[in-house]
Amino acid sequence: MRNFANRFPSLSFLSITAAILLVAFQSAVAASPEETAAKLAQQAIDTSLALEITTDLTTEIGPRLYGSASEKRAVQWAMKRFERYGFDKVWSEPFPVERGWERxxxxxxxxxxxxxxxxxxxxxxxxxxxxxxxxxxxxxxxxxxxxxxxxxxxxxxxxxxxxxxxxxxxxxxxxxxxxxxxxxxxxxxxxxxxxxxxxxxxxxxxxxxxxxxxxxxxxxxxxxxxxxxxxxxxxxxxxxxxxxxxxxxxxPRDLGTVTSQNVIAEITGSEKPEEIVLLGAHIDSWDLGTGAIDDGAGVGIVMAASKLIRDLPQRPKRTLRVVLFGAEEIGIVGGRFYAESHKAELPNHIIAAEADAGQGPVHTFNIGVGNPLEPTLSTIRDALKPLGVQAGRAKSRGGPDIGPLSEVDVPVVGLDMFTEDYFDLHHTANDTIDKIKPERINQSAAVYVAFAYLATELGGYYRAQP
Ligand SMILES: [Zn+2]
Missing domain, CATH: 3.50.30.30 (Glucose Oxidase; domain 1)
Structure with a gap:
């Protein structure tokens, strides 16, 4: 708790009164979830936080091949960063990868x-x-x-x-x-x-x-x-x-079975902590470049989006869980492990989105849910429209790492990105941070934060109705 008297020892009685009145006024006209979502989206653009995170990851860690010492350093890096951002729970879940390999x-x-x-x-x-x-x-x-x-x-x-x-x-x-x-x-x-x-x-x-x-x-x-x-x-x-x-x-060398990890960080929900909204990206990358578009950008986007939500004066109603999957590149090993090892709590997974298609911008909002007529989906659609995102008609699987969740009917959305130039760089030595444009990655972070916030606040349920 903040101690106002200690923080502002010289405040006069008048200014304290003014402060109280201001707080009272603000709570009387509390922002709607839509207004807060719009504010968060603007912050994602103004702060350029997604680009900052991606730059730090690709510079301080570099390439992050599954099972390598560098992937382990990346895991430590991400956990420290989530802790610094004030997430309520931060942990990692190790799993074996049978096909350890070194170029x-x-x-x-x-x-x-x-x-x-x-x-x-x-x-x-x-x-x-x-x-x-x-x-x-x-x-x-x-x-x-x-x-x-x-x-x-x-x-x-x-x-x-x-x-x-x-x-x-x-x-x-x-x-x-x-x-x-x-x-x-x-x-x-x-x-x-x-x-x-x-x-x-x-x-x-x-x-x-x-x-x-x-x-x-x-x-x-x-x-x-x-x-x-x-x-x-x-x-x-x-x-x-x-x-x-x-x-x-x-x-190349066959390293036999190696260990990779999923990094998980949560902001505990204030009203329904057991209900989980999941944002995913993958922490590993190929070894040739520094994994900026694949998938440093995704890590930057989901970490930035969740950090902005963490910085709100109040915790979101539902738990926001970020999963940075390991060993995606050698067959979605982390994504499959997560779906298997979290089986018991998957019914509490309300909805999931993943960022693993580069820097964006996001152009289309597709859904892969059992209840497409759930009204809050329209609210989300409307909130994303001013960011340049149109409503899509395709059924989404969400992304590679949350694909295994989608297969067992966890509702997912596809915040589909512009990828026309993605495969120019994908898996090459040229996948480096200089290719990331602030306006592209920051728009993506804006879309993800707006989506994630509304999914935690609006109380929609997206599974097929019994
Ligand atoms: Zn990827």
């Missing part, structure tokens, strides 16, 4: 007919080549379907190369599956290594990493992504040469 050297070159270096990067989880590398003839496929059409044994001894481009909006549909299933599909046909055109929309000489996985019972072959210009170079050369040979050297 090594990664080089590739065409050895014939036109020797030249290629820009590649190992896919996360890839096995190593022998130290001297693998040199072999390539089998180039312009689409993954062409590779899948090959009979068993047809790629024996070859390096399979898939140069299928990724269009805007195709990450989940094509590029993701090529990256995760491609190596085993190639290996099951006899290939000794796998190269793919980067899952990215840029044309920079910079490769995009990302997790891959191996099917059991199939040989595990080294797997890497080519930068887009290098993949195009192979396309052109393959139209001119009967045979192309490539040498690849990859020396």
């Amino acid at each position: 090594g050297l990664e080089t590739a070159a065409i050895t014939s007919p036109a020797p030249q270096n290629l820009v590649i990067t190992a896919l996360g989880g890839s096995v190593a080549t022998p130290l001297e590398g693998i040199e072999a003839e390539i089998a180039l496929f312009k689409t993954i379907a062409d590779l899948l059409a090959q009979p068993e044994g047809s790629l024996t001894g070859k390096i399979a190369v898939v140069t299928q481009p990724m269009g805007i909006g195709e990450y989940g549909k094509t590029a993701g599956p090529i990256r995760s299933a491609g190596p085993s599909e190639a290996a099951s046909r006899g290939a000794v290594a796998f190269l793919m055109r980067s899952a990215g929309t840029d044309n920079d000489r910079m490769a995009h990493t990302g997790g891959t996985s191996y099917r059991s019972g199939v040989p595990r072959i080294p797997a890497a992504a080519l930068s887009v210009p290098d993949a195009q170079q192979l396309d052109r050369l393959s139209e001119r040469a009967d045979s192309i040979r490539i040498k690849i050297v990859l020396t």
Whole structure:
């Protein structure tokens, strides 16, 4: 409690009276939840807090590969920051990640007919080549379907190369599956290594990493992504040469089972502490850049939004819980662990939103709830409109880490962001803080804080009515 007499020992009787009158006046015209939400949104923009947090995280910690010492430092960093912000509860929940991994050297070159270096990067989880590398003839496929059409044994001894481009909006549909299933599909046909055109929309000489996985019972072959210009170079050369040979050297290390953590911080609800509104983002990142757009920005957005709510004179009615998930990048390990280990309290999860699509701005409010006619959704929609957010028609899964919650009917919203340039940088060495624009990330924080505050205050229930 503040002690006014001690803080203001020289206050005169008159000014104390004036202060009392002012307090009385303020409570008589207490702001509506909508007015407070608008004020919080403006603060998110004026303070630039989301950008400040993202800058601190990417500068003080840097890359945050799942299970690494850096991810652990990031967890400590986040917990300290939540404590400094005055959250009521701050803790972390460790979980095992079976596929601990560390990048090594990664080089590739065409050895014939036109020797030249290629820009590649190992896919996360890839096995190593022998130290001297693998040199072999390539089998180039312009689409993954062409590779899948090959009979068993047809790629024996070859390096399979898939140069299928990724269009805007195709990450989940094509590029993701090529990256995760491609190596085993190639290996099951006899290939000794796998190269793919980067899952990215840029044309920079910079490769995009990302997790891959191996099917059991199939040989595990080294797997890497080519930068887009290098993949195009192979396309052109393959139209001119009967045979192309490539040498690849990859020396990543398999670390076995490692530990990652989810960071959880709460502002305890003043009226319904058992009811939880959840904001999520992921604390881990790939190792090539500093994870600014993926997902330092998301961390900045949800931490800023919740900090502004914490700074209000009163606690929100419901509990606001922020979860910074670990090990998202190698298969949403933290998100799945959270859904499993919090099963008993999921019925108390009122609604969840996640920020994991870059810096924004947020353009559309989609919902994934059982009760889409719940009237407070309209109030939220109206509150987001002045921030430039339109009402959407798509059914949302919320995001990668809260996807497992959505699957078990926890209501979610999708505060969908502008992502047309997201996959230019995603999972590359170029994912650094200088790419984040204040007006974009701060608009996102404004939208998240308005949503989160109204979800805690308005008392809506979003599950299907029995
Ligand atoms: Zn991400």
